[in-house]
Amino acid sequence: MLGVHGRLLRIDLTTGESAAETLPPDATRLVLGGIGLASLLLLRECPPGADPLGPANPLIFAASPFIGTGITTASKIALAARSPQTGMIGDSLSSSYLAIALKRTGFDAIVIQGQAPEWSVLTIDGERTALRPAGALLGRDAGDAAVALRAELGPGFRAATIGPAGERLVRYAAVANDGRLAGRTGAGAVMGSKRLKGIVIRGDRLPHVADPGGVARIARSLAERSLGPATAKYRELGTAANLAFFNRMGVLPTRNFRSGAFNGAERIAGETLLLEHRADRHACAACTVGCEHHYRTRDGGPAIETRLEYETLFALGSLCSIDDPNVVLRAAARCDALGIDAISTGGTIAWAMECADRGVDLGVPGDDMPRFGDGAAVLQAIEAIGGRQGLGDLLAEGSRRAAAIVGQGSDAWAMHVKGLELPGYDPRKLETMALGLAVAARGACHNRSSAYEVDFSDRLEPASEMAARAQAAAEAEDRAAVLDSLTLCKFLRHAFDDLYAENADLLTRITGEPFSGDDLARSGERIANVKKRFNERQAWTRALDALPPRLLASDANAPSRIDRNWLERAIDAYYAARGWDAAGRIPPDRWTALGLPDAAPAGEA
Amino acid sequence: MTMPPPDLHTVELFGVPRLLAGARAAEAVGATLAELAADLARRVPALSGPVLDPASGWPNAGYAFVVGERFTRDPAHALPGDASILLVASVAGG
Numbered sequence: 163m164l165g166v167h168g169r170l171l172r173i174d175l176t177t178g179e180s181a182a183e184t185l186p187p188d189a190t191r192l193v194l195g196g197i198g199l200a201s202l203l204l205l206r207e208c209p210p211g212a213d214p215l216g217p218a219n220p221l222i223f224a225a226s227p228f229i230g231t232g233i234t235t236a237s238k239i240a241l242a243a244r245s246p247q248t249g250m251i252g253d254s255l256s257s258s259y260l261a262i263a264l265k266r267t268g269f270d271a272i273v274i275q276g277q278a279p280e281w282s283v284l285t286i287d288g289e290r291t292a293l294r295p296a297g298a299l300l301g302r303d304a305g306d307a308a309v310a311l312r313a314e315l316g317p318g319f320r321a322a323t324i325g326p327a328g329e330r331l332v333r334y335a336a337v338a339n340d341g342r343l344a345g346r347t348g349a350g351a352v353m354g355s356k357r358l359k360g361i362v363i364r365g366d367r368l369p370h371v372a373d374p375g376g377v378a379r380i381a382r383s384l385a386e387r388s389l390g391p392a393t394a395k396y397r398e399l400g401t402a403a404n405l406a407f408f409n410r411m412g413v414l415p416t417r418n419f420r421s422g423a424f425n426g427a428e429r430i431a432g433e434t435l436l437l438e439h440r441a442d443r444h445a446c447a448a449c450t451v452g453c454e455h456h457y458r459t460r461d462g463g464p465a466i467e468t469r470l471e472y473e474t475l476f477a478l479g480s481l482c483s484i485d486d487p488n489v490v491l492r493a494a495a496r497c498d499a500l501g502i503d504a505i506s507t508g509g510t511i512a513w514a515m516e517c518a519d520r521g522v523d524l525g526v527p528g529d530d531m532p533r534f535g536d537g538a539a540v541l542q543a544i545e546a547i548g549g550r551q552g553l554g555d556l557l558a559e560g561s562r563r564a565a566a567i568v569g570q571g572s573d574a575w576a577m578h579v580k581g582l583e584l585p586g587y588d589p590r591k592l593e594t595m596a597l598g599l600a601v602a603a604r605g606a607c608h609n610r611s612s613a614y615e616v617d618f619s620d621r622l623e624p625a626s627e628m629a630a631r632a633q634a635a636a637e638a639e640d641r642a643a644v645l646d647s648l649t650l651c652k653f654l655r656h657a658f659d660d661l662y663a664e665n666a667d668l669l670t671r672i673t674g675e676p677f678s679g680d681d682l683a684r685s686g687e688r689i690a691n692v693k694k695r696f697n698e699r700q701a702w703t704r705a706l707d708a709l710p711p712r713l714l715a716s717d718a719n720a721p722s723r724i725d726r727n728w729l730e731r732a733i734d735a736y737y738a739a740r741g742w743d744a745a746g747r748i749p750p751d752r753w754t755a756l757g758l759p760d761a762a763p764a765g766e767a
Numbered sequence: 768m769t770m771p772p773p774d775l776h777t778v779e780l781f782g783v784p785r786l787l788a789g790a791r792a793a794e795a796v797g798a799t800l801a802e803l804a805a806d807l808a809r810r811v812p813a814l815s816g817p818v819l820d821p822a823s824g825w826p827n828a829g830y831a832f833v834v835g836e837r838f839t840r841d842p843a844h845a846l847p848g849d850a851s852i853l854l855v856a857s858v859a860g861g
Contacts, residue, residue, distance in 0.1 A: 390828075390829075391827050391828040391829030391830075392828060392829060392858065393829075393858075394783060394817075394829045394856070395782055395783065395829065395856035395858055396858075398782070398783045398786070399782055399783065399786070403781070403782040403783075403856060404859070404860060406781055406782075406785075407781040407782065407853070407855050407856075407859065410779065410781070410853065411833075411836060412836075432782070433781075433782065433785050433786060436786065437786075587860070591836075608860065612860075614859070614860045615859075615860060618838060618859035618860055619838050620837065620838045620839050620840055620841075653858075656828075656857075656858055
């Protein structure tokens with residue numbers, strides 16, 4: 163098959179040895195690449211019960227057939243490991259030139275195992291690998307470390323680094339590359355547990371594609387469409403545009419999900435930020451959309467410029483009752499520098515703020531407890547988390563673990579699914595999203611479910627049949643899986659007239675082998691099942707497919723509540739749509755019917 | 768018998784429509800969404816073209832109306848006098 167190398171690079175940090183291996187010949191057909199490939203490899207490589215922060219947990223980087231072909235936005239690198247935050251599948255994606263560098267090495271994936279004897283930097287230069295001491299890079303911010311590495315090694319190298327939070331095993335630490343973060347589920351902590359401060363990659367051999375002229379023609383067309391109305395929102399305002407609209411719809415998580423509307427929303431709305439704080443607009447690697455809006459503080463303090471996405475804006479803003487845009491910008495910049503996921507950071511700080519409101523003892527003096535609306539406290543908490551200092555040591559565990567440690571009923575307001583803090587969509591008014599969040603393999607995530615698209619459309623009436631809603635949630639998940647595995651940006655999704663058929667055509671022209679739209683839809687299903695199978699091996703039970711109790715309880719301030727029985731019936735319907743049994747497990751014949759028998763882990767009954 | 772005049776509605780603007788109009792809301796009349804859209808395009812010329820089709824006033828592909836907290840693409844959607852109407856990007860969410 164063209165367009166891929168058909169090989170992976172295995173690196174054992176404990177011994178320093180590396181070896182090239184052949185990937186299963188049907189890997190691309192089964193799971194495409196990117197997140198699908200990383201998930202499939204993780205299923206095979208990670209033993210059941212492996213300590214997420216131990217040497218047996220592999221850290222996997224994967225590329226896709228689309229990377230390096232000139233297709234706009236298709237330069238994302240996929241990471242997978244057992245999540246130290248959730249114990250379930252941890253997968254994340256980040257736009258970066260690192261993806262192209264990886265593809266140029268002659269490998270489609272890198273599997274990193276073991277633990278380096280000392281803090282190190284891993285160099286992958288084509289087929290050659292080397293470990294060297296991290297030295298003075300230790301303790302440096304994620305971005306600074308990457309800049310230093312590239313300055314030393316040369317611009318041909320691309321870097322993935324962790325910040326101080328990853329070094330200290332903050333459970334939601336991220337992996338940074340090119341100023342972007344593979345943020346969710348704690349891949350940075352896994353990298354830290356392997357004593358890897360950075361990975362630098364260089365290569366010079368992209369695989370041939372079957373129809374370079376056809377791919378180039380479609381890539382040009384797609385680039386033109388990427389500048390059309392389907393992406394106007396992202397170009398003009400970025401994702402920050404969501405905030406004011408979500409607030410108006412009553413789905414803006416506020417004050418740790420006590421409310422779906424925020425009095426200070428207009429102060430931190432995307433429209434306000436654009437007019438009063440805009441600095442610049444950037445594009446990710448190989449992207450024509452350019453959705454990354456940068457903003458400048460204007461509070462008289464040391465001026466900073468930083469990128470800001472809606473998820474960061476809500477998590478460090480309305481969720482913590484912060485309506486000062488300067489505070490949110492400073493907080494966002496520090497999350498990036500320390501290398502921590504902003505959603506989980508804000509979600510965990512908001513949990514602590516509610517603990518303070520309720521007089522729950524977190525083991526620190528009352529004056530040191532963060533309070534809703536206190537911007538200085540948010541900034542202080544972020545630094546403490548990154549350094550695991552004081553209260554930060556508790557908050558570095560994430561809201562689920564922190565609540566379990568503290569007790570005192572505080573799990574009632576720990577807003578997570580499977581240990582992953584909720585994104586900025588209040589599911590009490592978004593029914594399909596509520597289901598999508600509850601059943602998502604990696605925990606509460608808008609990027610892997612995308613079910614909100616159904617709610618933000620006229621596709622289903624509120625009183626639609628449960629089966630239709632469940633099917634819509636499953637299909638939304640599958641579409642997201644296909645995009646994540648072709649490593650295309652989701653902001654491009656509406657630029658296609660037929661997402662599956664057009665991408666199947668591209669994949670055919672790249673690989674030289676026939677793919678149909680149905681094939682891609684099937685791959686989406688497979689990827690969802692691979693992730694689920696991984697979770698089953700890591701002690702998943704149906705009880706984990708749930709929403710935080712707050713969302714199910716009556717609250718005068720809340721937009722509404724989710725009926726517990728409705729949710730259980732919706733989950734039943736989702737399992738049925740997936741062909742899973744009533745307990746939510748994948749029946750053996752379902753696994754086989756998806757063409758995945760060879761992907762079953764060796765030795766498993 | 769003469770028909771009563773259509774109601775004057777307030778259309779709340781979000782995102783690009785708000786930036787172009789330079790206001791958080793605009794007024795327009797219409798008994799249906801199509802009529803309202805056409806009137807809105809006339810009253811707020813800045814929206815005509817980039818957001819609303821200059822001929823029909825109907826939102827371009829990247830934009831949509833939300834009526835009563837529901838997205839709708841139905842031009843015949845009847846508007847009660849107290850309708851809550853938003854003009855937003857059709858791609859909601861991330």
